[in-house]
Amino acid sequence: MNVYTFLILSFVVAVYSIETIADLLNIKNLSNNIPLEFEEYYDREKYIKSQKYLKTTTKFSIVSSTFFLAIQIIFIISGGFNYLNTTVVSFGFGPILTGLTFVGIFFFASEILKVPFSIYSVFVIEKKFGFNRTNTKTFFTDLLKSWIVTAIIDSVIFIAILWFFISVRQYAWLYAFLVIVIFELFITFISPVIIMPLFNKYTPLENGELKNSIEKYAKKENFKMKGLLKMDGSKRSTKSNAFFTGIGKFRRIVLFDTLIQKHSVDELTSILAHEMGHFKLGHILKHMIFSFVLTLTMLFVFSFFIDKIWFYDAFLMDTQPIYAGIIFFSFLYEPVSLITSIVLSYFSRKHEYEADAYAAKTYKKPEAMINALKKLSVDNLSNLYPHKFKVFLEYSHPPVLERIKAINKIEL
Ligand SMILES: [Zn+2]
Numbered sequence: 001m002n003v004y005t006f007l008i009l010s011f012v013v014a015v016y017s018i019e020t021i022a023d024l025l026n027i028k029n030l031s032n033n034i035p036l037e038f039e040e041y042y043d044r045e046k047y048i049k050s051q052k053y054l055k056t057t058t059k060f061s062i063v064s065s066t067f068f069l070a071i072q073i074i075f076i077i078s079g080g081f082n083y084l085n086t087t088v089v090s091f092g093f094g095p096i097l098t099g100l101t102f103v104g105i106f107f108f109a110s111e112i113l114k115v116p117f118s119i120y121s122v123f124v125i126e127k128k129f130g131f132n133r134t135n136t137k138t139f140f141t142d143l144l145k146s147w148i149v150t151a152i153i154d155s156v157i158f159i160a161i162l163w164f165f166i167s168v169r170q171y172a173w174l175y176a177f178l179v180i181v182i183f184e185l186f187i188t189f190i191s192p193v194i195i196m197p198l199f200n201k202y203t204p205l206e207n208g209e210l211k212n213s214i215e216k217y218a219k220k221e222n223f224k225m226k227g228l229l230k231m232d233g234s235k236r237s238t239k240s241n242a243f244f245t246g247i248g249k250f251r252r253i254v255l256f257d258t259l260i261q262k263h264s265v266d267e268l269t270s271i272l273a274h275e276m277g278h279f280k281l282g283h284i285l286k287h288m289i290f291s292f293v294l295t296l297t298m299l300f301v302f303s304f305f306i307d308k309i310w311f312y313d314a315f316l317m318d319t320q321p322i323y324a325g326i327i328f329f330s331f332l333y334e335p336v337s338l339i340t341s342i343v344l345s346y347f348s349r350k351h352e353y354e355a356d357a358y359a360a361k362t363y364k365k366p367e368a369m370i371n372a373l374k375k376l377s378v379d380n381l382s383n384l385y386p387h388k389f390k391v392f393l394e395y396s397h398p399p400v401l402e403r404i405k406a407i408n409k410i411e412l
Contacts, residue, residue, distance in 0.1 A: 001077060001314075002310065002313050002314060004310050004311075004314035005076070005243060005312070005314045005315070007314075007333055008314055008315075008328075009073060009076065009077075009366050011331070011334055012069065012072065012073075012330065012331060012334055013069070013388055015335055016066075016337065018070050018338065019065070019393065020062055020065070020066075020268070020395070022387065022389050022390045023061065023062055025060050025088060025387040025389050025390065026054075026058065026234060026386055026387040026389075027054065027055055027058055029383060029385050029386065030051050030054065030055075030383075031384075032048075032051075034047050035384060035401055036300070037374065037383065037401065037404055038374060038378070040116040040373065041374050042378060043260070045144045045377070049129065049381065049383040050378075050382070050383070050384075052129075052134060053381045054381075054383050055362055056128075056129075057121075060117075060120070060121065060125060061386035065118045067117075068110075069202075071330075072111065076315060076316070076395065077316070079316040079325075080191070080317055081315045081317060081324060081328075082315075082316050082317050083265070084105060085102060085317065085319065085321060085324060086318075087322075088101045088105070090104045091297075095162075095164060095166055095321075096159060096162055098321070099158070099162050099321065099323025100155060100159065100321070100323075101159065102321070102324060102327075102395075103323060103327060104155075105150070108147075110314050111147060115143070118139075118143075119139070120396075121136055123136075124163060126135075126237065129381065130238065131237050131238050131239055132236075132237060133235060133236055133237055134237070136235045138235065138236065140238075142199060142395055145198050145199065146199075149195055149198070151188060155281060155299055156183055157180055157183065158323075159178045159266075159324040160176050160179040160183070161180075161299070161326060162323055162326070164176040164179075165303070165306060165322050166322055172303060173296075173300045173302065174296075176299055177292075177295060177296045180295060181295075183290055184249070186284045188246070188247055188262065189248070189250060191245060191246065192245040192246040192250055192252055193250070196245065200231050200232055200233070200235065201231070201232045202229040202231055202254065203229065203230050204227060204228065204229060204230070205228040205229065205230050206230075210260070211228060213265050213266075213268075213269045214228060214253070214268070214272055215228070217269055217272070217273060217276075217362075217363060218272075220362075221276060221362055223250060223276050223279070223280070225251050225253055226250055226251055226252050227252045227253070228252070228253050229252055229253065229254045229255070230254075230255055230257055231254050231255065231256050231257065231258075233256035233257055233259075234256075234257050234258050235394070237258075238379070239258065239379065240258035240259035240376065240380070241256050241259060242254065242255045242256065242259055242268075242272065242275060243275065244279070244284075248271075249385070251279075252258060253272060253275065255268065255272075258379075259271070262375060263375060264368070264371075266365050266368035266369055267368045267369075267375070268372070269363060269365075269368070270359050270360075270363055270365060270368045270369040270372050271359075271369075273358070273362055274355045274356060274358070274369070275355070275361035275378065276359075277354065277355035277356075277357075277358030277359050277362075277374070278351065278355050280358060283355065283356065285350040286347070287344075287347075287348075287351075290347070291344075294340055297339040298329075298333065301303065301333075302326070305328075305329060305332070306322060306325050311328065312324070312325065312328070314328070336394075341393075342393060344394065344396075345392075345393070345394055346392075346394040349391075349395060349398045351398075352397050352398055352403065353398060353403070355407070356369065356403055356406060356407050356410075357407075360407055360410045361410065362385060362411060364412055366408070366410060366412070368406050369407055370404050370407055370408070373398070373400055373403055373404060373407075376400075382400060384399070384400060384401060385399070385401075
């Protein structure tokens, strides 16, 4: 252990503390008053339930993040990485396969540790609040499928980084970046056809009032799309949502069946007008470029640490294998990713206001948009009074009351 171990662990603890403080402030900020805008949507009992839901999920997330923080610290200071590495090296594989085994065991062990927590979250908390529709069979097949998909995608990215840093060295960060970009675009492209159907059933929206309304709006806005799909979200949860998938020609709109059940045609069209707004205003593209810039920066910074012995010493390693350096770097990067996620959330909230305004101005039914927002937050038991600090740290959407206020101010 050296001064860098101490420094890196302090980073990790600092990030944990900031997030926990935000959570605690958030709970303190709860208010028993139902806001005027929501009086017709909430009865007192359901409103109290929404507050209990927030308290329960927050407490649970603090318990689990404390547990994982403790495990990480114990693993690092007890020389766990060095032990894992010695074991993996003894298998006598080549450098890439050794690296893959090293990270594979590390990530799989963390995934296994997470399982009891997700079981509790889904089958105790979500069930208690009436959200859960998942049975154990769906839960475990989901888990298995997501492990397989993640293992394949992450292995490709990991091998690319490792291979360039071992074999090419000079400008490895740039080559690795190019491969990652191409691969990620490819995944985004094929995901709606290959990955998403592994988890849900997507059926074309049946002919009728809703389909007509959406198509009419899309045509008026000159918005091209490949399909309008309904997803069986009700298989897992009563919570509802709508989203876009795919890029270019494969662009599809997906509506949860649970969303369709609870909203009127005008409300649903407003929700989709908002989603199309994100495209029309270039938000999706901006977000993508921003995340690619982040990846590039990360790889570039990583190339400075890769051959520093102190960096490996900090994790109590006897040798300096690059594959281990990739994992160590993720610890070092935690404070940076906290900052980038603050920036990302800020722009995301700004884009939400813009997409709301776009929907209100083009579909010209702001009341429907507001009703949809109200119903969504009641159905998902969203927190109506999140603390400012929590919003600042991680809210990708502005608090619903502020969105409603902003929509009301829009001049059509
Ligand atoms: Zn949005």
